[in-house]
Amino acid sequence: MKIEINRNKCGYCGACVSVCPTLALDLKEVWIDVDENLCNSCMICRKVCPVGAIEVKK
Amino acid sequence: MKESYDVIVVGGGPAGAVAARFAAEGGASVLLIEKRQEIGDPVRCAEGVGTKELDKYIDEDPRWIAAPIKGATLYVPDGTSLKMRSGNPDHVYGYILERKLFDRALVEKAAYSGVEVYTKASATGLIIEDGKVNGVKIKRLGEEKEIRAKIVIGADGIESKVGRWAGIDTTLKLKDIESGVQYLMTNIEIDADNIEIYMGNKYAPGGYVWIFPKGKNRANVGIGLLGNKNEDGKRPIDFLNKFIENRFPNGKIIEMNYGGIPVSGGIEKIYGNGIMLIGDAAQLTDPITGGGIKHALWSGEMAGTVAADAVKAGDFSEKFLKKYQKEWESKAGKVMKRDLILKNYYINMSDEEANKIGKALEGTDMTGVLEVSHLVKLLVKIDKKLLLKLGANEIGL
Numbered sequence: 001m002k003i004e005i006n007r008n009k010c011g012y013c014g015a016c017v018s019v020c021p022t023l024a025l026d027l028k029e030v031w032i033d034v035d036e037n038l039c040n041s042c043m044i045c046r047k048v049c050p051v052g053a054i055e056v057k058k
Numbered sequence: 059m060k061e062s063y064d065v066i067v068v069g070g071g072p073a074g075a076v077a078a079r080f081a082a083e084g085g086a087s088v089l090l091i092e093k094r095q096e097i098g099d100p101v102r103c104a105e106g107v108g109t110k111e112l113d114k115y116i117d118e119d120p121r122w123i124a125a126p127i128k129g130a131t132l133y134v135p136d137g138t139s140l141k142m143r144s145g146n147p148d149h150v151y152g153y154i155l156e157r158k159l160f161d162r163a164l165v166e167k168a169a170y171s172g173v174e175v176y177t178k179a180s181a182t183g184l185i186i187e188d189g190k191v192n193g194v195k196i197k198r199l200g201e202e203k204e205i206r207a208k209i210v211i212g213a214d215g216i217e218s219k220v221g222r223w224a225g226i227d228t229t230l231k232l233k234d235i236e237s238g239v240q241y242l243m244t245n246i247e248i249d250a251d252n253i254e255i256y257m258g259n260k261y262a263p264g265g266y267v268w269i270f271p272k273g274k275n276r277a278n279v280g281i282g283l284l285g286n287k288n289e290d291g292k293r294p295i296d297f298l299n300k301f302i303e304n305r306f307p308n309g310k311i312i313e314m315n316y317g318g319i320p321v322s323g324g325i326e327k328i329y330g331n332g333i334m335l336i337g338d339a340a341q342l343t344d345p346i347t348g349g350g351i352k353h354a355l356w357s358g359e360m361a362g363t364v365a366a367d368a369v370k371a372g373d374f375s376e377k378f379l380k381k382y383q384k385e386w387e388s389k390a391g392k393v394m395k396r397d398l399i400l401k402n403y404y405i406n407m408s409d410e411e412a413n414k415i416g417k418a419l420e421g422t423d424m425t426g427v428l429e430v431s432h433l434v435k436l437l438v439k440i441d442k443k444l445l446l447k448l449g450a451n452e453i454g455l
Contacts, residue, residue, distance in 0.1 A: 013102055014217030015237055015318030018230045019285065027217045029094055029178070048285045050237040050294040050316050 001041045002057040005032045009053035016045035016054060059176060059196070062206035063089045064369045065362075066194050067173075067213055068181045068220050070097045072351055073337025074213030075164035076115055076358030077365070081211075082171040084366020089205065090165070090173050091196060093180035093214075098161035102215075102317030104240060104278050105155040106253065106270050107351040108429075112153075115355045116167065122160040124272035127152040128251040130428070134416030135258035135409040142427040143252075151428045154253075154270045154278065155351075184210065184223045184333075190374065191224050191332035208374050209365045210333050213358065216318045218339035224330050228339065232285035233405075234322035236265050236348055239294040240280030242272065242313035246306045250274050256301070257404075258412045262294070263287035264405040265348075267301050279306070282319055282348055284405055321345040323398035328386065329379040334361040342386070346397040346404065346430060353390065360385045397430060399447050415440060 014027040024038035025045060046054040063086075067078040070092030078090040094100075105124065112118070128150055129143035144151060169175055176198060185193035185204055193206035212220030216235075221228040248254070248271050256267040264284025271277045281298040288294070302309060320341035328340040336342065336357040343350030364382040368374050418440040427433055438445040 011314065011316035012100075013238075013316035013318060014215065015235065015285075015316070017217035018228075018318050018320070019232060019235060021229050023219070023222060026219070028180070044232065047232060047288055048235060048237050048318065050239045050283075050288075050318075052290060052293050052295070 001043075002036055002039065003034060003041070003043070003045065004055050004057040005034060006053045006055050007031060009051050011051060011053070013050065015048050015050060019044050019048050059089065059174070059198075059203065059205060062193070063087045063174075064207065065089070065209045065211060065365045066091070066205060066207040067211045068194060069213035069215055069337075069339065070094075070165055070175070070177070071161060071213060071215060071337060071354065072164055073339070073354035073358040074211070075161065075168045076355050077211050077213060077336055077362035078173040079164075079168035079171045080359050080362025081365045082168065082173045084363060084370070086366045086369045088168075088173045089207070090168060090175045091179040091181065091194075091198075092175070092177045095178050097165045097177060098158035101157045101313075101315050103157050103315070103351070104268055104270050104280050104348075105157050105272070106152055106349065107155060108152045109150055111352070111355075115359070116160070116163055119163060122156045122163055123153050124156050125154040125250055126150040127154060127253055127271070130253045130255065133254065133256045134412045135260040136413040136416065138413065138416035138420050140416065140419055140422075140424055142424045144428060145425045154272050156272075181214065181220060184220065186224070189331055191330065208332065209368060209379075211361050211365060212333065212335040212339045213337050214339050216320055216338045218335065220333070221325070221335045221339060224333045226325065226327060226330060226333075226335065228325055228335070228341070230285075230318070230320060230322065230341070232288075234320060234341070235285040236282035236319040236321055237285050237288050237294050238280060238282040238317045238319055239298050240278050240315040240317075241298065241302065241311040242276070242315070243279050243302070243306060243309040244276045244312055246275055246277060246279075246309040248275065248277050258407075258409045260409055261301060262297055263292075267298070279309075280315070284321075319343060319348045319350070321348060321401055323394050328383050329376060331376045332374045334365065334379055334382050336361045342390075344397050344430075345394065345401040356389055357386055360389075396434070396448060400430070400434070403444055403447060
């Protein structure tokens with residue numbers, strides 16, 4: 001299970017970055033970068049997102 | 059950009075700008091980097107700040123004051139309201155800011171003090187040698203450089219990496235973050251000098267809804283919801299949409315802001331060898347109000363001043379920089395501790411309990427009740443359990 005950022009919803013606020021335990025997320029200027037090698041699929045980022053922009057990749 | 063500086067500040071928000079300025083005024087050579095294209099944008103803030111002590115950091119300018127605030131109304135879930143105003147009708151106790159202009163003014167002040175400033179410049183890592191931070195890896199316009207520094211100040215916001223790179227765990231737990239959405243709305247009916255707060259699970263589980271005026275018929279309307287109470291279909295944006303549908307059916311949204319607000323009460327250790335963390339990066343925000351601008355200014359000043367002192371002393375060790383945390387604790391430690399207790403009290407409160415408190419306080423003269431400490435004094439009279447939790451010695455704050 002991997003995450004995917006829905007860029008049409010995301011407001012690049014960085015809340016997800018702040019809770020990520022593995023440093024897999026990074027807030028660039030106006031987008032969130034996901035490092036799939038670091039992501040452990042804990043989904044805590046999905047939980048905190050204020051708008052539901054983090055989706056499970058199919 | 060030079061090869062090395064005394065101090066590098068990562069992040070050009072209020073904390074970073076003030077830290078950079080005070081370090082430069084203390085005689086240090088300072089570089090300030092901001093990853094965004096422009097200082098002050100996008101806004102991730104409700105923009106409210108108390109007027110007290112503000113003039114120490116910035117020269118008052120009507121350009122960055124959206125609205126002077128003279129009162130507040132608190133609503134509990136059943137609609138009971140508590141109105142708080144100063145006894146003096148001219149007393150302005152807070153401002154709603156234009157953060158875009160406020161942040162720029164702070165960075166300009168730093169620039170006038172000799173700070174070098176670069177935007178569109180991100181930190182991608184730290185230079186760490188023998189357990190001491192000795193600089194920052196900076197990427198600017200696609201080019202990566204290692205810039206050395208005697209001290210690095212992390213002012214890189216809620217998404218801070220500087221601390222984590224240096225071995226300080228700043229990862230937030232869901233119970234320690236408010237997940238927020240805010241709309242700048244226009245064409246709405248409000249009192250331009252009065253803020254409104256809506257409390258309880260009905261409006262915002264573990265958080266609250268705010269209306270912060272930004273002039274006539276214009277306001278930041280936002281919500282913070284505790285991270286661990288967030289779920290699909292019941293996210294901050296869902297609660298906020300429901301709220302504005304009822305309160306402002308004719309309102310128009312002209313800006314949307316999202317953001318996380320730390321409510322942990324601050325990370326345990328905010329310094330290390332060659333490093334200090336300030337503002338949101340150190341989670342220095344009030345855990346019950348979520349306010350953090352003043353905390354950013356205070357911690358920025360303290361860290362900037364300690365950095366300049368360290369440069370003068372030639373000592374960048376953890377032991378020397380500990381002075382920063384000590385100063386922070388003597389200034390704000392007690393209130394942070396009290397407000398963390400209040401936060402835990404509040405997030406476990408049911409709507410029925412909140413309504414009861416509303417009823418008990420309804421009709422009480424709340425003239426002059428303009429700060430959390432004033433409200434606490436009223437609350438402990440009607441809830442002795444809270445008094446016990448706080449410990450009587452804390453009440454005088």
